Amino acid sequence: MKVNLLSIAHIVLALIAAPLMLGIINRTKAVLAGRRGQPLLQAYFDILKLLRKGAVYSRTTSWVFRAGPVVNLAIVIVGLALVPFAGSPAPLAFDGDLILLAYVLGLGRLFIVLAALDTGSSFEGMGASREITFAMLVEPALLVGLFALSRLSHSLSLSGILYTSGVTGWSIGAPALVAGALFVLYLAENARIPVDDPATHLELTMIHEVMVLDHSGPDLGFVLYGGALKLWLLGALFVGVFSPNLAESGVWIREGFAVAGLIVLSIAVGIVESSMARLRLLKVPQLLVGAGVLSMLAAILVLG
Amino acid sequence: MNDVVNALVVLIVITNFLLLGAGWLRASVRIVALQGLALGLLPLFVHPGGLTVRLATIAVLVITLKGIIFPRLLLRNLRELSSVRAITYYVGPMPSLLIGILVMSSSLWWGYILPLPDQTGFRLAIPMVFFTIVTGLFLLVSRRQALMQIIGYLTLENGIYAFGVFFAQSESMLIEIGILLDVFVGVFIMGIMVFHISREFDNIEAGQLSTLRDWFRNRRGLSSKDSET
Numbered sequence: 001m002k003v004n005l006l007s008i009a010h011i012v013l014a015l016i017a018a019p020l021m022l023g024i025i026n027r028t029k030a031v032l033a034g035r036r037g038q039p040l041l042q043a044y045f046d047i048l049k050l051l052r053k054g055a056v057y058s059r060t061t062s063w064v065f066r067a068g069p070v071v072n073l074a075i076v077i078v079g080l081a082l083v084p085f086a087g088s089p090a091p092l093a094f095d096g097d098l099i100l101l102a103y104v105l106g107l108g109r110l111f112i113v114l115a116a117l118d119t120g121s122s123f124e125g126m127g128a129s130r131e132i133t134f135a136m137l138v139e140p141a142l143l144v145g146l147f148a149l150s151r152l153s154h155s156l157s158l159s160g161i162l163y164t165s166g167v168t169g170w171s172i173g174a175p176a177l178v179a180g181a182l183f184v185l186y187l188a189e190n191a192r193i194p195v196d197d198p199a200t201h202l203e204l205t206m207i208h209e210v211m212v213l214d215h216s217g218p219d220l221g222f223v224l225y226g227g228a229l230k231l232w233l234l235g236a237l238f239v240g241v242f243s244p245n246l247a248e249s250g251v252w253i254r255e256g257f258a259v260a261g262l263i264v265l266s267i268a269v270g271i272v273e274s275s276m277a278r279l280r281l282l283k284v285p286q287l288l289v290g291a292g293v294l295s296m297l298a299a300i301l302v303l304g
Numbered sequence: 305m306n307d308v309v310n311a312l313v314v315l316i317v318i319t320n321f322l323l324l325g326a327g328w329l330r331a332s333v334r335i336v337a338l339q340g341l342a343l344g345l346l347p348l349f350v351h352p353g354g355l356t357v358r359l360a361t362i363a364v365l366v367i368t369l370k371g372i373i374f375p376r377l378l379l380r381n382l383r384e385l386s387s388v389r390a391i392t393y394y395v396g397p398m399p400s401l402l403i404g405i406l407v408m409s410s411s412l413w414w415g416y417i418l419p420l421p422d423q424t425g426f427r428l429a430i431p432m433v434f435f436t437i438v439t440g441l442f443l444l445v446s447r448r449q450a451l452m453q454i455i456g457y458l459t460l461e462n463g464i465y466a467f468g469v470f471f472a473q474s475e476s477m478l479i480e481i482g483i484l485l486d487v488f489v490g491v492f493i494m495g496i497m498v499f500h501i502s503r504e505f506d507n508i509e510a511g512q513l514s515t516l517r518d519w520f521r522n523r524r525g526l527s528s529k530d531s532e533t
Contacts, residue, residue, distance in 0.1 A: 177314070286325055289401050293321050296405060297314060300412060301428070 006251070010085040011077070018232040019043035019225065021266045025192075028270025043228060050221030058214060060120045068115025069215060069222035075108035076229045082158060085236045086258035087246045089159035098146045098158050102139055105189070108226070109135055116211035127210030130281070134195065134207070137288035138188050145178040145185075145295035149241065151302045162240025163254075177298035179241050184291035186234050186269075188284075190227065193273040195284050235262045306426075308349045313432045315342045316466065317408070320439040323459060324400040329391055329451055333378045336455050336462075339436075340370025343462055347469050350426070362480055366465070369484055374458060377495045381451065385502045388449065392509065395446035403442065404435075411435040420470060429470040436463030450498045450508040454491060461487050 023040035030037025039045070057065065082101045084090040090097070113131055116124040149161045152174060188195040191208035200206065212223045239261030246254045279287060319339040326332045344367035347359050382388070395403070408431070415431035440460025444453050468480070502508045 283327075286398055286401065289398065290321070290325060293401065293405060294318075296408075297317060300408070301310070301314065 004088065006088045007084075007091040010088065011080050011091065014080050014085070014229065014232045014236075015077075018228040019047060021231045021235065021262060022228050024263060024266035025270045025273070028267050029274050032271065032274040043224070047221045047225050047228075050224065051218050053217040055215075055217035055219050058119060061118050061214075064111075065115045065118040065214070066219070068111045068118075069212075069219045069226065071111040072108045073222045073226040073229070075104055075111070076226050076233060079104045079108075079233050080229065083233055083236050084159040084162055084240065086254040087163040087243070087249075088254070089157075093157050093159035095156040098150065098156070098161070099143070101158065102143050102146075105230075106135070106139065108230075112211055112223070115215075119214045121214065124211055124213060127207050127213075130207045131211060134188060134284060134288060137285055137292060138185055141181055141288065141292035141295045142185055144292065144299050145181050148174055148178055148295065148298040148302050151299070158237075158240075162237065163243045163258075164245055174298040174301045175241060177294045177301070179238070181291040181294040181298070182234075182238050182241060183268075184287060184294075186238055186265075187272065188288060188291075189234055190231050190269075192269055194276055194279045194287065197278045231266075232262065235265050238265060309346070309426055310428065312342045312346050312349070313426070313428045316462075317428075317432055317435060320436055320459070321401065321404055323439060323443060323455070324404045325397045327391055327397060328389060329382055329449070330379065330389070332391065332452065332455050333375050333382065336458050337371050337375035339459070339462055340374065341367060343466055343469070344371055346466065350469055365481065365484055369488055370458070370462070373488070374491050377491060378451065378454065381495050381499055384499055385451075385508065388451075388502070388508060391452055392448040393446060394448060395442075400442070400446060404439065407438045407442070408435050411438070426470060429466075433463050433467040433470070436460075436466060439463075448509050448511055450494075450501060450510050453510060454494045454498065457494070458487075458491065 020040065020043070022043040023038075026042065027037050027040055078092075079101060081092040082090055082097050082104065084093065109131065113128040116128045146158075146161070150156055153161045153164050155161050155164075187193070191198055196207040196209070198209065200209065208227075212220065215223055236258070239258055242261065243257060246257060316339055319335050319342070322335045323332060323339075326335060344363050347366075348355060348363050351359060393400075411431040411434040414434050415427065415429075418430060420426070420430060437460055440456050440458070440463055443456030443459060445456075447453065447456065465483075498508055
């Protein structure tokens with residue numbers, strides 16, 4: 001396992017810059033709605049404010065409730081060590097790390113769900129149930145999509161699959177299909193519109209926001225920060241599918257491409273959020289199965 | 305060339321899935337139009353000989369008929385039936401999509417045991433053809449509205465046409481144009497029928513078409529009792 005300094009620097013960059021993506025998304029939404037919008041750094045202010053506050057714990061909760069946000073944050077940081085950024089290999093790259101990534105995401109989700117169930121609130125239980133239902137549809141789509149890419153690039157490691165040759169480099173079909181599926185998964189995993197609405201808290205159809213309703217102070221800060229890191233983590237994955245082979249280019253071109261990719265992705269998410277409403281809850285599985293179908297088509301294309 | 309054909313084949317497969325998951329009649333018509341366009345472009349790229357007058361004529365005919373005229377007819381029909389927007393199902397969109405995945409996988413298997421005799425380049429062609437045909441048949445039986453049955457019929461025909469594109473290198477143009485004319489007349493008549501049915505009954509549910517007979521008797525002033533002979 002080769003650890004170079006650049007890979008470590010990428011994790012630090014993610015830790016520092018991830019909340020900025022939330023800022024860009026919100027700014028895009030504000031501009032499209034004709035508002036000035038909150039400052040780009042609002043997410044940082046929110047997180048810092050929450051970290052300075054005290055936390056309130058219900059007497060019915062146990063250690064699971066307190067562990068949830070912390071474990072989730074830790075798990076997402078582990079995920080950051082698995083996904084390559086800007087063409088340099090990830091610090092924890094090995095054959096089969098794409099499967100580990102899927103389960104690392106699953107584990108983080110599991111702890112948030114357990115923490116939600118631990119409160120004993122039926123409202124949060126509902127959110128937990130929905131989260132798991134949708135996750136059940138997201139995971140196969142993600143794994144099958146990554147499998148298709150892995151087969152194309154003859155590599156079992158994310159560092160070999162991503163940033164090697166983009167949609168243009170491969171034959172037309174498969175990577176474009178996987179990219180389409182990944183964009184839907186990106187929206188679903190990060191609880192954005194059409195699957196979930198991050199802007200509201202108290203509606204009966206909320207999913208992610210409902211589960212973290214009882215967290216307060218630093219815990220809520222961790223949840224928020226974990227969410228921002230997840231935006232970055234899956235964003236790096238998505239940009240990696242699109243990226244052309246940059247192995248011969250200079251460091252700054254590669255870094256610039258990846259960062260620009262993330263910014264464009266954030267703007268795209270903002271545009272999607274301003275241009276459509278959240279889907280009806282019963283329609284969401286249909287969307288996710290649709291993403292799964294795209295992944296499967298990609299896999300079928302590359303097989304044989 | 306091969307890449308373009310593959311992209312078109314994938315596009316047709318995706319339109320099939322879209323048809324299976326669609327919730328609105330209008331959207332289904334548009335999707336079937338898109339499928340028709342993709343099919344029309346297909347013969348231009350499949351045959352290695354390059355563009356001939358025969359291929360160009362057929363492509364233009366197919367694109368005008370399946371991509372423009374049929375959708376227009378159906379959309380006009382839909383405008384008349386302004387109260388009917390959403391598709392009603394015997395089998396809902398979610399199970400339909402899952403069935404679609406199953407059919408797609410089995411089509412691949414059929415494609416594996418029934419390869420094309422000469423054109424080895426397009427290994428996805430036969431699965432796509434089977435998938436399109438079965439999708440058409442499935443739409444015919446799983447949707448309640450008569451309009452969706454026209455769309456199912458069109459999809460079915462699209463599949464058969466696609467098979468012709470890949471299989472028959474030198475089919476006579478007369479036959480192809482004849483088939484297109486048949487389909488045109490078929491869609492035309494079905495469209496008119498659906499329109500009349502909907503005007504008399506205020507719905508186009510296929511499940512209620514059996515009431516047609518009684519309605520006819522009642523209209524002539526006969527009750528169903530005294531016509532029991």
